[in-house]
Amino acid sequence: xxxxxxxxxxxxxxxxxxxxxxxxxxxxxxxxxxxxxxxxxxxxxxxxxxxxxxxxxxxxxxxxxxxxxxxxxxxxxxxxxxxxxxxxxxxxxxxxxxxxxxxxxxxxxxxxxxxxxxxxxxxxxxxxxxxxxxxxxxxxxxxxxxxxxxxxxxxxxxxxxxxxxxxxxxxxxxxxxxx
Numbered sequence: 001x002x003x004x005x006x007x008x009x010x011x012x013x014x015x016x017x018x019x020x021x022x023x024x025x026x027x028x029x030x031x032x033x034x035x036x037x038x039x040x041x042x043x044x045x046x047x048x049x050x051x052x053x054x055x056x057x058x059x060x061x062x063x064x065x066x067x068x069x070x071x072x073x074x075x076x077x078x079x080x081x082x083x084x085x086x087x088x089x090x091x092x093x094x095x096x097x098x099x100x101x102x103x104x105x106x107x108x109x110x111x112x113x114x115x116x117x118x119x120x121x122x123x124x125x126x127x128x129x130x131x132x133x134x135x136x137x138x139x140x141x142x143x144x145x146x147x148x149x150x151x152x153x154x155x156x157x158x159x160x161x162x163x164x165x166x167x168x169x170x171x172x173x174x175x176x177x178x179x
Contacts, residue, residue, distance in 0.1 A: 024162045025072070025153070046149040050142040052135075054084040056110060059094055060143065061150045062086075063114040066095045068154035075164035106134045110143065117147050 029036040050057055058081040065073035081091050090107075093100035098111040109130035113123050123131070123144075131140055 024165075025076075025157060028156060028160050028162065042145075043149055043153070046142075046146045050146055051138050052142045052146065055086060056106070056143075057146055058084040058086060059107060059110050060114055060146045062091060062094045063097075063111050064118070064147060064150040064154055066097075067114065067118050068151070068158060070154040070157050071164045072157040072162040073150065073154050105130060109134075113143055114147050117144070118151065 029039065047057065052060075058077060061077045062074065062081055064070070065077055078091060081094075082088075086094075093103055093107070094111065098108050098115060100111075103111070109127055112127040113131060116123050116127055128140070131143060135143070
């Protein structure tokens with residue numbers, strides 16, 4: 001049995017065999033090694049060590065990608081969202097936003113939180129209360145930091161004009177065949 005890495009709360013490393021790699025984003029950060037050394041542990045925390053379940057992390061990231069129209073971030077996390085258990089229908093609801101039908105109260109609150117942070121820089125009292133009904137204080141803080149981290153990544157990816165992996169149609173076909 002493989003040892004559990006304590007820095008990832010037991011989450012396995014992503015299987016990149018059937019989804020795009022993030023090599024272009026890593027290559028962009030590699031242009032500034034001191035910045036990469038500072039940022040990558042934080043990014044790793046928000047993706048692999050947060051106390052939020054990975055499903056909720058991916059909802060937050062996908063909503064940031066949708067709101068920021070970050071094709072690269074969306075292309076990466078569409079597959080990560082699937083791996084986290086989100087269905088294609090749920091991913092479509094994330095893109096549609098908090099007014100999408102059939103959202104659970106927590107999913108709606110997560111989408112509202114991202115939208116409010118992007119629009120106003122603060123989560124409203126009503127949205128905070130909806131989140132707090134299901135999340136403890138540490139998870140609430142993780143909502144803020146996951147959103148902020150991926151907001152920053154969307155800025156970087158969009159500003160550097162990173163293109164989504166051209167093999168995405170191939171990955172979509174192979175993942176549909178494996179279902």
